[in-house]
Amino acid sequence: MSTIGNETPQLRQGEEQPFQPREMNAVEYGRDYVQRLRGGEMGAVPGLIGLVVLVILFAILQSGFLSAYNVENMVIDGAPTIIMAMGLVFVLLLGEIDLSAGTASGLCAVLAAVLLVRHQVNWVVAVFAAGLLGVVIGASIGWLRAKVGIPSFVITLAAFLSFQGVTVIMVGGSGSILVTDHTLVALESASISDYMPIWAGWLMLAIVVLGYAVVKFRTLSKRRAAGLSTEPNSIALIKIAALAALGAVFIYYMGINRIITHTFLTSNQTSEGVPWIVPLMLILLFALTFLLGRTRYGRHVYAVGGNDEAARRAGIRVDMVRISVFVICSFLAALSGLVQLSSQAGVNSAQGGGNTLLLAVGAAVIGGTSLFGGRGRVIDAVIGGVVVEVISYGMSDLISGSNGPGWQQIITGIVLLVAAGFDAVSRRAGLSRQ
Amino acid sequence: MSVDAGPRGASEPILRLRGIQKSFGPVHVLKGVDFEARSGEVTALVGDNGAGKSTLVKCIGGTYAIDEGEYIFDGRPAHVQSPRAASALGIEIVYQDLALCDNLDIVENMFLGREEVVGAARTLDEAKMELMAGQTLASLSVRTVKSVRQKVSSLSGGQRQTVAIAKAVLWNSKLVILDEPTAALGVAQTAQVLDLVRRLADQGLAVVLISHNMNDVLQVSDSIAALYLGQMAAQVRRSEVTHTQIVELITAGRSGDLGLTSSVASAVEGNGAQA
Known part of the structure; x- marks a missing residue:
């Protein structure tokens, strides 16, 4: 690697172009990719492999696992975890932690429920109030971390405990508040007719695939025009085709009538279509991925997570970045809380407690986001969230009896440990290549 | 104090400091330092630990504001109060x-x-x-x-x-300051980086190299500035000094005719001991 004795005179002649722009062919691209994996840039690969293995395993072991009904339920149950994990990715990128995201989501949901039920406000106002509360919570945590200098672990542990208390007090004696607002509840669909129309599902897929293809080829052509090395067209086409195929299977699956047993009540009813939560998650995924990957702000988040001193010297306002990730995290926690409210059609006094947060952190880490900061993407939250949900559903039917939930937690814990192990080992692999 | 005229005689240095003073509370770190750096040259800044090299560099880079003295960049007096202001002038520091x-x-x-x-x-x-x-x-x-x-x-x-x-x-920087760029490197990599340092100067940049390694300094620099307890002992042409003379300038502040006069040197030493 090291070349010494670059004699100065011959260097000026321009014959040595160190970075010869070139078109890689598919084989070279593959080799380059494998090299990057071995260099510690594993990203979501372990999570994806784990996901495929688990799905195959459960599909073999358990007959109803891949039924349309089961898949739809996994999507709906996984949504709150995934949305919370998307927010946690931002905090984890800075090497921080937000232990309060779970109870903050509960608190925001309870606020929305109280406004809806006891004060009869419009659902828009309730959602807005919950989101605003999330922003205020995040800004407070961020301020305490960045300006006062308390470790985020301690601040958010304190917030975790006290939010639980506020939730109990707000919900009050009965222990639960039922929410009947149709729009909010339809998000996660309590009633069988509240799904996207079949055509809307296919339209959504078309928009996603076309959008992806346009972005991909515009980037490629721009890089080619600038004479930079690019991903080969064949690889880009394969990626687009894979997205289209996976999406088509999903939409088709969600189009199957999920009512299997026909009673005289349901004989002429159908339950089909994509749950409304899916487009919402896609919008969040797109917007947050754009924010992290394509804007200066996103670049600065990675920089602060990698080396905050370097970021400070580069003129980045480190404190503002630090506060902002907590705001994003708590805001998404509030959204997650509203989604949870939707699926339960109400809230209870333990809303957002228990292992809500831990599953979301687990999702982000299983998806490939590093706990050491500096590495992670929003898609990690989706992949990891699906893994967590697949385990939860697969195990719950596989191990019946009273010990079922216990085993489920044990397996989730082991998977999280394996994921964190991948993270630590791949980080070392990256560092040792000096 | 002797400040050399440089090989191009008339050419004005890109950075010229005159009588720079800097104190931190009661601690007087820079006591009227003169320093200059020319485009197309590597100027080595040497000195023992605590001589004020880092403070001087931070004053040039705008991390510290100078208490007193002239800061002339590209022929014009400049007020560098922040790293941003230094960047705007075309000064970059590699820490x-x-x-x-x-x-x-x-x-x-x-x-x-x-x-x-x-x-x-x-x-x-x-x-x-x-x-x-x-x-x-x-x-x-x-x-x-x-x-x-x-x-x-x-x-x-x-x-x-x-x-x-x-x-x-x-x-498009005009002056690049390198703080101990070879301190943590092996032999081959040191050669590689020194090569690059030389090339930067050959491209017309003014390069200031801070180093503890006399071999590096003698190998690449055109001009050598030796700080001694907060004063500039001497800034001399590389061609006019020997290894021994530089070491003496660093450790005693003077070497033969070069450097601080003995009375000044001992006075400085006394102050230094008090501080």
Whole structure:
């Protein structure tokens, strides 16, 4: 690697172009990719492999696992975890932690429920109030971390405990508040007719695939025009085709009538279509991925997570970045809380407690986001969230009896440990290549 | 105190400091320091620990504001109160503890905090940045990195130093200050970085090299400035001094006719001991 004795005179002649722009062919691209994996840039690969293995395993072991009904339920149950994990990715990128995201989501949901039920406000106002509360919570945590200098672990542990208390007090004696607002509840669909129309599902897929293809080829052509090395067209086409195929299977699956047993009540009813939560998650995924990957702000988040001193010297306002990730995290926690409210059609006094947060952190880490900061993407939250949900559903039917939930937690814990192990080992692999 | 005239005689130094004073509370760190750096030359800044090298560099770079003295850059008096102001003048400092982010690639590091954006949505202009980074590295004849999209974590110490230096050069800088660029490097990588240092000067930049390593200093510098307990013992041409003379300037503040007069030196020493 090291070349010494670059004699100065011959260097000026321009014959040595160190970075010869070139078109890689598919084989070279593959080799380059494998090299990057071995260099510690594993990203979501372990999570994806784990996901495929688990799905195959459960599909073999358990007959109803891949039924349309089961898949739809996994999507709906996984949504709150995934949305919370998307927010946690931002905090984890800075090497921080937000232990309060779970109870903050509960608190925001309870606020929305109280406004809806006891004060009869419009659902828009309730959602807005919950989101605003999330922003205020995040800004407070961020301020305490960045300006006062308390470790985020301690601040958010304190917030975790006290939010639980506020939730109990707000919900009050009965222990639960039922929410009947149709729009909010339809998000996660309590009633069988509240799904996207079949055509809307296919339209959504078309928009996603076309959008992806346009972005991909515009980037490629721009890089080619600038004479930079690019991903080969064949690889880009394969990626687009894979997205289209996976999406088509999903939409088709969600189009199957999920009512299997026909009673005289349901004989002429159908339950089909994509749950409304899916487009919402896609919008969040797109917007947050754009924010992290394509804007200066996103670049600065990675920089602060990698080396905050370097970021400070580069003129980045480190404190503002630090506060902002907590705001994003708590805001998404509030959204997650509203989604949870939707699926339960109400809230209870333990809303957002228990292992809500831990599953979301687990999702982000299983998806490939590093706990050491500096590495992670929003898609990690989706992949990891699906893994967590697949385990939860697969195990719950596989191990019946009273010990079922216990085993489920044990397996989730082991998977999280394996994921964190991948993270630590791949980080070392990256560092040792000096 | 002797300040050399330089080989191009009439050519005005790009940076000229006169009588710089800097105190931190009761501690008087810089006691009227004169210093100059010329374009196309490597000026070595040497001195023992505590002589004030870091303080002087931080004053030049705007991290510290000077208490007193003249700061003339490119023929005009300048008021450098912040690192941003120094960057605006064209002064870049490459710190010893490399200000690079391991998790970012070479392009991302070189443009950190000054990313190019495009369009109404102000998205990052990756193609432009990658092109500019590649061109800068090519202009410095850096051939040791495979791809500008490599993560910095996968680079060797010498390569990191190279990236840090290239980052400083990217911004049409006129004066680049390198703080101990070879301190943590092996023999081969040191040669590689010194080569690059020489090349920067040959391209017309003014380079200030801070180093403890006399071999490095003698190998690449055109001019040597020796600080002794907060005073400039001497700034001399490389060709006019020997290894021994420089060591004496560093350790005693004087060497024969060069350096502080003995009374000044001992007075300074007395003050230094008090402080």
